[in-house]
Amino acid sequence: MAQDAAGYDYVIVGAGSAGCVLAERLTTSGRHRVLLLEAGGTDRRLFVQMPLGYGKLFHDPAVNWCYRTEPDPGLAGQADHWPRGKLLGGSSSINAMVWIRGHASDYDDWQAAGNPGWGWQDVLPAYRAIEDWEGGSDAFRGTGGPLHIGANRRDLHPLTHAYLRACAAAGLPETPDFNGAQQEGAGVYQLTVKGGRRMSAARAFLRPAMGRANLRVLTHAQATRVLFDGRRAIGVEYRHKGALHVAQAGREVILSGGAVNTPQLLMLSGVGPGAELAALGLPVLLANANVGATSATIRA
Secondary structure, three states: OEEOOOOEEEEEEOOOHHHHHHHHHHHOOOOOOEEEEOOOEOOOOHHHHOHHHHHHOOOOOOOEOOEEOOOEHHHOOEOOEEOOEOEOOHHHHOOOOEOOOOOHHHHHHHHHOOOOOOOHHHHHHHHHHHEEEOOOOOOOOOOOOOEEEEOOOOOOOHHHHHHHHHHHHOOOOEOOOOOOOOOOOEOOOOEOEEOOEEOOHHHHHHHHHOOOOOEEEEOOEEEEEEEEEOOEEEEEEEEEOOEEEEEEEEEEEEEOOHHHHHHHHHHHOOEEOHHHHHHOOOOOOEEOOOOOOOOOOOOO
16 A cells, blocks of 8 residues: 655545535645545546536446435335536536525524524625626625626527516516525526536636645545544545555545545445444444434434
8 A cells, every 4th residue: 555655734535516615725825735536537528618518427427426326115116316426526517507506594494403604694605705696796696706607698598588477477476596685486597607618616616726736636536445543534545546545634634525425435434334334344433323324314
């Protein structure tokens, strides 16, 4: 097993939407050395950069983990396709680019459930800071940020306007901005597209940061486990070019692999439901039944 010669302050696993933002923010000051590991490859592919190309990406294993759900009784036992990005930018590099931040009450509900800092008034300034909204800034929207959001008002199909008028006639009025004061209604999607190209998290956040000497981005690097000193995470073991490597983290190991890959990596590292890990022959470092559980089965 090869030990990385360079020392890092932070090791980030997963270069999806969260990983790209984290890499940019943690390297801004120049004081911290950061390693970003991505199991997939580059986002510089034709169908990734071309907005209409997303239809080619939903089932492409070269850029997509192509997960499938368990059979769903509500779907007559069908197992649904669950696309997740496997490249720089993660799912922001394969999605349909619709920008919807969600309803304010959802954030307030999360805060009320015991998550301080997740209320709408807490997260709204962060949204405004990252946005470069084509429609202009106001109390709800931001401009000048790294992530460009197009209003998608030009060259619409004529049936779009007819549909919106029909919605209004049926009692569902037009909402000019789904991310503004009012979410309810009918309207036109906003898109993370700029200059005819996809504006992914990789393009908005990671590419500018990749010019910094204190950031190393390693693609085709599959994390295999988190390394611990007692209960403290101190590094990551990963596979790259057929060999196992170890990267040490002086400050933090940050897992940003998403809702599937992050709990999977924790369980491979010995953190998860103890009986299930032991049955698979995995060492149990910390038994926690909530790791990898669905929201319906999480126990306090």
